[in-house]
Amino acid sequence: MLKRSKLSAILDHAILILGALFMLVPLLMVLQITTMPDVEVIKHGPSFQIGDQFDDNLKKAMLEASGFSGENTGVNMLKNSFVLGIGFAVGKIVIGMMAAYAIVYFRLKFATLAFWVIFTTLLLPLEVRILPSYEIVQRLGMLNTYQGLIVPLIASATATFFFRQFFRSVPEELIEAARIDGAGPIKFFVDILVPLSQTMIAAMFIIMFVYGWNQYLWPTMITTEEGMFTLVRGIKQITQVMEGNRIPEYGRANVLAIIAIIPPVFVVIFFQSWFVKGLTESDK
Amino acid sequence: MAQVSLNSIRKVYPNGFEAVTPSSFDIKDGEFVVLVGPSGCGKSTLLRMIAGLEDITSGDLHIAGRQVNHVDPADRDIAMVFQNYALYPHMTVRRNIGYGLKNRKTPKAEIDRKVEEAAALLNLSDYLDRKPSQLSGGQRQRVAMGRAIVRDPALFLFDEPLSNLDAKLRNQMRIEIKALQKRLGVTSIYVTHDQVEAMTMADRIVVLNAGRIEQIGTPSEIYHSPASTFVASFMGAPPMNLVQAQFQDGAVRLPCGTAVLDAPTSRRGPITLGIRPEDVRLGQGQTAFDVHLVEELGAHRLLHGQIAGQPFTAHVVKDTIASPGAHVVDLPRAALALFDTQTGARL
Numbered sequence A: 001m002l003k004r005s006k007l008s009a010i011l012d013h014a015i016l017i018l019g020a021l022f023m024l025v026p027l028l029m030v031l032q033i034t035t036m037p038d039v040e041v042i043k044h045g046p047s048f049q050i051g052d053q054f055d056d057n058l059k060k061a062m063l064e065a066s067g068f069s070g071e072n073t074g075v076n077m078l079k080n081s082f083v084l085g086i087g088f089a090v091g092k093i094v095i096g097m098m099a100a101y102a103i104v105y106f107r108l109k110f111a112t113l114a115f116w117v118i119f120t121t122l123l124l125p126l127e128v129r130i131l132p133s134y135e136i137v138q139r140l141g142m143l144n145t146y147q148g149l150i151v152p153l154i155a156s157a158t159a160t161f162f163f164r165q166f167f168r169s170v171p172e173e174l175i176e177a178a179r180i181d182g183a184g185p186i187k188f189f190v191d192i193l194v195p196l197s198q199t200m201i202a203a204m205f206i207i208m209f210v211y212g213w214n215q216y217l218w219p220t221m222i223t224t225e226e227g228m229f230t231l232v233r234g235i236k237q238i239t240q241v242m243e244g245n246r247i248p249e250y251g252r253a254n255v256l257a258i259i260a261i262i263p264p265v266f267v268v269i270f271f272q273s274w275f276v277k278g279l280t281e282s283d284k
Numbered sequence B: 001m002a003q004v005s006l007n008s009i010r011k012v013y014p015n016g017f018e019a020v021t022p023s024s025f026d027i028k029d030g031e032f033v034v035l036v037g038p039s040g041c042g043k044s045t046l047l048r049m050i051a052g053l054e055d056i057t058s059g060d061l062h063i064a065g066r067q068v069n070h071v072d073p074a075d076r077d078i079a080m081v082f083q084n085y086a087l088y089p090h091m092t093v094r095r096n097i098g099y100g101l102k103n104r105k106t107p108k109a110e111i112d113r114k115v116e117e118a119a120a121l122l123n124l125s126d127y128l129d130r131k132p133s134q135l136s137g138g139q140r141q142r143v144a145m146g147r148a149i150v151r152d153p154a155l156f157l158f159d160e161p162l163s164n165l166d167a168k169l170r171n172q173m174r175i176e177i178k179a180l181q182k183r184l185g186v187t188s189i190y191v192t193h194d195q196v197e198a199m200t201m202a203d204r205i206v207v208l209n210a211g212r213i214e215q216i217g218t219p220s221e222i223y224h225s226p227a228s229t230f231v232a233s234f235m236g237a238p239p240m241n242l243v244q245a246q247f248q249d250g251a252v253r254l255p256c257g258t259a260v261l262d263a264p265t266s267r268r269g270p271i272t273l274g275i276r277p278e279d280v281r282l283g284q285g286q287t288a289f290d291v292h293l294v295e296e297l298g299a300h301r302l303l304h305g306q307i308a309g310q311p312f313t314a315h316v317v318k319d320t321i322a323s324p325g326a327h328v329v330d331l332p333r334a335a336l337a338l339f340d341t342q343t344g345a346r347l
C-alpha cells in the first residue's frame, strides 16, 4: 500500500513537473534572449548562456522609439495597452451590468426577446463584422483614438449573460426590502446590486482585461499612428524592421514580450485572491 | 379612526388565479392583527398588497385615513420584516438599520442616534459593526426588527418572521416581538401559518382559507366559537374534534346510536359535532371511546382513539390515569358546537 502510494506520488510529480517545464521553458527562453546581444541570437538562437545585455535591451525597449515618429516607445505602448485593457474591461462590465439590470428588474415588454437578441451576438464576434465596424469607426473620425479602439468592442453578450444569471439569483426579498427602505432604481443598483456583484465583477474584470490586453486584430486595423500602438501590436512591429542590413532587435522584442505578460499575470493574481475570498465568504 | 382599512380587496394574479377574494376588515390604531391560514391561502399576497409590493386588483386600501392603492411602498409609512430577514449582506448592522433613514435624507447625526437607540432596545449594541453573516439567526431577526422600528412607521408588517428559527428561539422572539409592539404601540399585521403564534400574539386573528376570510375575532373568540369546521380544525393543538352525527328521533345521535343532544323531532339529516379535546370528560357519561394511544406531554396527556369509528382526541390532566382500551366519555352540552356538514358553517 505504502509502496503504491509512493509510486503514484512519483508519477503525479513527474506529470506536474513535465507540465511546469512545458509552460516555463518558452518563458525562460524569452528571458535568456533578453540578456543577449542581437547578433548572438541570430547566430546561435536560444542557448544556455546568460548574457549581460538585459539592462541595455530594457532601456532600449522602454525608452527608445522603434519607428519613425519617435512615439512608440515601450512606455508609451504600455500606457496604450493599459488604456485598452482597462477601458475594455470596465466598459464591458458597466454595459453588461446595466443591460442585465434592465432585463432582469424592469417589466419590459420584450425583455426576453431583447436578451436573446443580445445573446445571439455571441455568434457575431468582431472578426465577422470587422469591415463594417471599421467603416463606422472611420466615418465617425475615430481612427487612431482610444474611443475608436475601445467603444466598438465593449457591447458584450458574455458579460450581460453572466450578470443576468447572477442578478436572477439575488433574493427577491432583498429587492423588496430595499423598495420599502425607499431605494429607487438607481440607489438600489448602486447601493445594493453593485456591492453584491463584487465577486462577479472581479471575475469579469480578470477575463475581460486579459482579453482586451491581448487584442491584436482590431488595434492593428484602427491604429496607424505609432503613438497609438499597443504592446501586443508593437512587438510585431519591431521584429518586422528588417529593411537593409539591419538585424531584427530580438532582445528588445523579447523584453517587450515579458513586459506584455506581466500586467495580465498581476491582474489574475490580484483579483483571484479577492475572487476566492468573495466566494468563500458568501453571504448572499 | 381605523388605522388600516381594507375594503373589498381582491387579488387576481396575471395567470388568472384569484389568490384573494374580495376581503374587508379594519384594523384599529395600535392593534396587533395576525393573518393565519394554511400554506397557499393567500396570507402573503394580502400582506404584500398592503405593503405595496403587489398590485391590488380591485378594492380600496386606506392607511391612516389615506387611500394608498397606488402609493409606492416607500411612501406608505410602513416597515416590513421578512421571513428570510432580507438584510443587506454587504452592509454592517449599523448601515442595515440606518439605510431607510439615509434614503429619506435624514441628517447623519440623527441616523446615528436613532440606530443606537434601536440597537439598545433590541440588545444589538455590541453587534453594530458586524456583517449579517457574522450573526446568529435570532440576532439577524432582531436586526430586521431594528430596521423596521428605526423609521417609526405607522404600520409594521411581518411575513412569517420566525419560521426560520428553532422552536426555543421562536418562543423567545415571539414574546419579544409582542412586548416590543405593545411598548411602541405601532399597529401591526403579522402573517403566520403557526396557530400557536397566532393565538399568543394577536389582539385579533384573521383566519384565511383558500383566499377567503373564514373568521375574524379575538383569540378566545376564534378558539371558543369557531365560525366553521375549517377554523375549528385549524386552530388549537390538538384541534377541535369533529364527529359526524345525525338528527334522529328528536336527538342528535352518533352513528352508534348514542344521543348526545336533544333536538326538535322535525329535524333530519346529517350534522357535524365539534368539541375541544379538553372539554371531554373522561370516565363519565356513556359515549364509548376507544383509546389507541396515550401521548404523554408532562403537564397533561392526550388520548387518541375513536368514537363511533371516527378519530377523536381527549385531553386529560396529568393526574388522570388512562391507558389504551375501552373508556367512556361525556360530551358536555355546553361545550358542543354544531356545524352544517355540507357547508362547514356553524349553526
Ligand SMILES: Nc1ncnc2c1ncn2[C@@H]1O[C@H](COP(=O)(O)OP(=O)(O)OP(=O)(O)O)[C@@H](O)[C@H]1O
Pocket (backbone or CB within 6 Å): B013, B014, B015, B017, B019, B037, B038, B039, B040, B041, B042, B043, B044, B045, B046, B193
Ligand atoms: N406570482 C404569482 N402568480 C400566480 N399565482 C401566485 C403567484 N404568487 C402566489 N401565487 C399563488 O397564490 C396563492 C397564495 O400565495 P401566498 O404566497 O399568498 O400564500 P401564503 O398564504 O403566503 O402561503 P405560505 O404560508 O406558503 O407562505 C398560492 O396558491 C400561490 O400559488
Ligand SMILES: [Mg+2]
Pocket (backbone or CB within 6 Å): B043, B044, B045, B159
Ligand atoms: Mg407566505
